[in-house]
Amino acid sequence: MEWDVSRSDGLDFRVLGPVEVHDHRSGTRITPSGAKQRALLAALVVRAGEVLSAERLIDELWGDRPPAGAANALQAHVARLRRLLAPAGEGDPGQSLITTHPLGYLLRLGSAPTDAQRFTRLSAQGRAAVVADPAHAADLLDRALALWRGPALEGSGRGQICAREAERLEQSRLTALETCYEAKLRGARHAEVTGELERLTAAHPTRERFYDLLMLALYRCGRRSEALGVYERARQRLMSEIGIGPGPALRDRMESILLREPGLDSAGPLPAAAGVDAAVDAAVLDLSGEIARLRARIDAIGREQDELVRRFTLLSERAREVSSGR
Template sequence: MRFGVLGPLVVWGADGRPVTVPVLKTRSLLAALLAHEGRAVSADRLIDSLWDAGELPGNPSAALQTRVWQLRKVFERVEAGGRELLQLRDDGYVLRAVPESVDMGRFGALVARARVADAPGTRADLLSDALALWRGAAFSGFEDAAFARPLIARLEETLLAALEARAEARIALGEHLDVAEELHELVVLHPLRERLRALQMRALFAGGRVSDALAGYQELRTRLANELGLDPGPEITTLHQALLEQAPALTAVPPAAAPSRRPITNLPAPLTGLIGRQSAVAEVKSLLATARQLTLTGSGGVGKTRLALETAAQLVAAG
């Protein structure tokens, strides 16, 4: 079972088909739980998230329990034992979905992997995979909900940073004019964002459109002065000076790194890295050192298959 919040709220079954979550309040409950990213949420806070003060039902606790029951029923219909994903603890309700089963979790994992990748081609590929997870505005339909607003702002900032990082990687690969074209719309939407403008300037300059690159700096400088009473920051000012001096480093394209090759196996390539399970992988590998077969057990949705695949991939890579 997978969950999507990078766009309209959606639940996907094992076959990849979307599953209907009936009733707006039940969908709101799911959205609120997902927004807390595995942390427990008190019943009082969930009630506040689902109903405005003027529309509280006569028995709010009973009404919440009804929505919880409906959501558990949906989970059980999707996957045997799925109802156990939503649990009541002393500190509140918690949705025990592993981060990789939620698109925003996979997005964050791919961005983190791209951040530490050395080759620009690898960074660009990882970031493209991450950006492909977005189906629209984050938590679409819940933009005004108090539980979603801070997370939406954080996700949108991470999205912009990922778009900038991919543009930077593609500039290093020599895709100058394509990047400049793609950045144009983003610059229009965020005209005062200096890193975005700097990347556009670099792409335009490297693509031979020197006057357009210099004009971009002047436009930013004018906007900052008129709207905020500020001057451009030191980094973009230094870049502007380098453009005026026709610095060779701004047009140099590093040699392409040899692509890394995965061993040929029948294991599926994972979309993201495995987060927070390193000790479990190490334990499974240790047990396999003395046994030819090992069975992983646990309730549905805890990540048994993902753990097995990661362990197998590491054993293959180690030869």
């Protein structure tokens, strides 16, 4: 069953581009104007449903150079963000989406999905349909990619929470692009995609999959010599960028084009080399969710350890006071 990704009746948190919140009931768009406000909102959305400690948020906003009174400054930023989000709150207008806990702050999204969640769900649906229905798969993946308005978490600073999530989302976007063009090639749309793949190989010179897809598209357009030229360009760029030549999948593609293997002319299933890459790509996307869950667990353990250290320090100080009092 496909997930309904139509417009929400309530809130819409967006991180695939500048961080912003849309309230579809009032038609308003909420965008923090200050850099610290954007970073705070971004971190809370990325870790929605999880208590973020004050120490973690201070590090996210100021890094290794926090201001004097950083805890008070953070409280002020949280208060301003609460006021900014107050018109979008569910039920009681005074009810805040951000709640304070003994160990930090928590943002609850409720039933409102983020655009990143919609992107992940549509991408997964597209991957699942690539073989059986490439046209439908391409449509799903195009819809997923259309959710992007710019670099993920743009303008949200370079704290660890936002930087890691931005990198994860960007890798997922590139994998979705690769899978989308595979689906279009399976659907005999090779003439349509060559220009787009040319631009992608220029923009991402170390992504071998884009070269592979471009070579196949050019070959199916009757441009065999140009397809072989793409391999040489890929070899030179890879040697220049990372110091190694093309991997076995791209070498296999070049050899199959040299030999004019019959399977290359088919507009249906891609030859084996591409199929293996697609399976790896799908595994990478599936793994990203597990990595995110493991990271959240590691973060939680870290917070628990910090709290234990704090309590132990307090007990030690009290013990010294009692001892000195004797």
